Amino acid sequence: MSWSPLSVVAVTSDLVITSLFPLALGQAHLSIDPLDTAVLMQAILGLRDQARSNPDPDCAWTGDLQGIWQFHRHPDARGLVSLVVAQAWAYLSGLGFSTSAVALHLQRCWPVVSEPGQLVGRHHHPNAHLSAVLYLNGDGSGRSGCLRLFPHQFCNELVPGLAVGHDGPIDPLHSLNRAWVDLAPVAGLLVLFPASTDHAVLVNDSDDLRFSISFDFVLTAPAGVGDQGAPPEYLAPHPSRWQALDPPAAGAEA
Numbered sequence: 001m002s003w004s005p006l007s008v009v010a011v012t013s014d015l016v017i018t019s020l021f022p023l024a025l026g027q028a029h030l031s032i033d034p035l036d037t038a039v040l041m042q043a044i045l046g047l048r049d050q051a052r053s054n055p056d057p058d059c060a061w062t063g064d065l066q067g068i069w070q071f072h073r074h075p076d077a078r079g080l081v082s083l084v085v086a087q088a089w090a091y092l093s094g095l096g097f098s099t100s101a102v103a104l105h106l107q108r109c110w111p112v113v114s115e116p117g118q119l120v121g122r123h124h125h126p127n128a129h130l131s132a133v134l135y136l137n138g139d140g141s142g143r144s145g146c147l148r149l150f151p152h153q154f155c156n157e158l159v160p161g162l163a164v165g166h167d168g169p170i171d172p173l174h175s176l177n178r179a180w181v182d183l184a185p186v187a188g189l190l191v192l193f194p195a196s197t198d199h200a201v202l203v204n205d206s207d208d209l210r211f212s213i214s215f216d217f218v219l220t221a222p223a224g225v226g227d228q229g230a231p232p233e234y235l236a237p238h239p240s241r242w243q244a245l246d247p248p249a250a251g252a253e254a
């Protein structure tokens with residue numbers, strides 16, 4: 001099988017360094033009518049109601065922790081969700097998935113509102129396989145709070161901890177030992193990345209509210225797989241094949 005390296009750096013006339021295992025970040029700029037965006041923002045503010053944080057005042061309001069985790073079913077969001085789902089399929093195709101051999105499920109969808117001074121701490125989404133974020137506003141400057149993505153592993157730091165420890169000696173901006181990558185929100189920008197990727201939202205240093213919508217997707221085998229043959233070993237069968245089990249009767253716990 002042939003392969004193409006992500007990048008090749010010639011260090012000397014004799015030595016070449018090749019980057020082997022890239023993290024796949026998807027980016028797409030969606031065409032969303034500014035009027036629709038304004039309607040969505042108003043809907044989100046209505047859902048946020050009196051709440052302003054999670055609940056630490058420094059932490060942005062995230063709908064998933066406030067009961068707003070099925071925003072994809074909101075009438076004002078459906079058109080936008082279909083655009084996002086199309087890009088999720090394109091992302092899978094771009095990763096080499098056979099899109100006819102997997103089923104894609106939208107598991108959760110929630111708005112996030114970050115007020116000036118607020119942030120979202122480092123975390124990942126262990127409940128999902130693929131995550132996406134759509135920005136409803138942002139001017140590309142990053143002032144409203146960049147999305148910070150962290151590598152799964154610092155495989156090139158050689159000595160554990162050197163890539164993030166104080167006083168180097170590794171160049172913190174070197175592409176083969178980068179501790180994180182920051183992405184500035186832009187209105188209409190959709191980003192997609194593996195749900196296992198640690199990420200955070202930096203502090204909102206602007207004077208405006210920062211609006212985004214998060215999506216969590218899960219992959220399973222398609223519904224028809226299992227009629228003949230079996231799903232791939234590590235891909236869960238379609239949920240229609242799952243059997244929900246009754247909890248033990250009261251007092252019968254082991």
Ligand SMILES: [Fe+2]
Pocket residue numbers: 123124125199214
């Ligand atoms: Fe997140």
